[in-house]
Amino acid sequence: MYQLLLSDPLIFLVAFPGLLLSITIHEFAHAFIADKLGDPTPRVQGRLTLDPRAHLELLGVAMIFFTRFGWGKPVQYDPYNLKEPRRDTALIAIAGPITNLVIATTLALVLRLGLVSAAWLAEALGLVFYINIVLAIFNLIPVFPLDGSKILMSLISPTQAIEYENFMEKYGILVLIALIMPWNGISPASRLVMPVVNLIAGFLL
Secondary structure (H helix, E strand, O other): HHHHHHOOOOHHHHHHHHHHHHHHHHHHHHHHHHOOOOHHHHHHOOOOOHHHHEOOOOHHHHHHHOOOOOOOOOOOOOOHOOOOHHHHHHHHHHHHHHHHHHHHHHHHHHHHHOOOHHEEEEEEEEHHHHHHHHHHHOOOOOOOOOHHHHHHHOOHHHHHHHHHHHHHHHHHHHHHHHHHEEOHHHHHHHHHHHHHHHHHHHOOO
């Protein structure tokens, strides 16, 4: 984003806030579904809001600005408040990526219907469209603390889930760092998700 600010400030002024809003909506979706499934924790912690201040962390935003990787504030929930913890945990987790895909689909419709006449604005919205697909697919990688890890644990047996969770608590961050670090100019995460991202982007737009 820093490079974009230097090269095209006008597009940056739309794309960067659009990205932060997308992360905000992603985290709000987790909180909203947890609340609907019976856990008041996100509501008590003030996460049941679309106010970006409730969902963004200064360090995460700074990393987004200066690098290609950042994060929002994780939504906390108590599985003991859920009627079916394994199923409901997966629903809470997948809510964020689904929301990003909904945003991307909405932007695709706006662009395909020609509702934006200014070329620079169309380019900015196209960037936000693409970023939302990346957010959705990247977060589905089954590595802690990404949403995909919680979804995977709901699909495997309870015994396997415990073993997986123990492993991820010890090594998940290291695995994630290894995935996002560039190797020969491109990260393993990019090699993994970009074919899917491009396929979805091509289908929508």
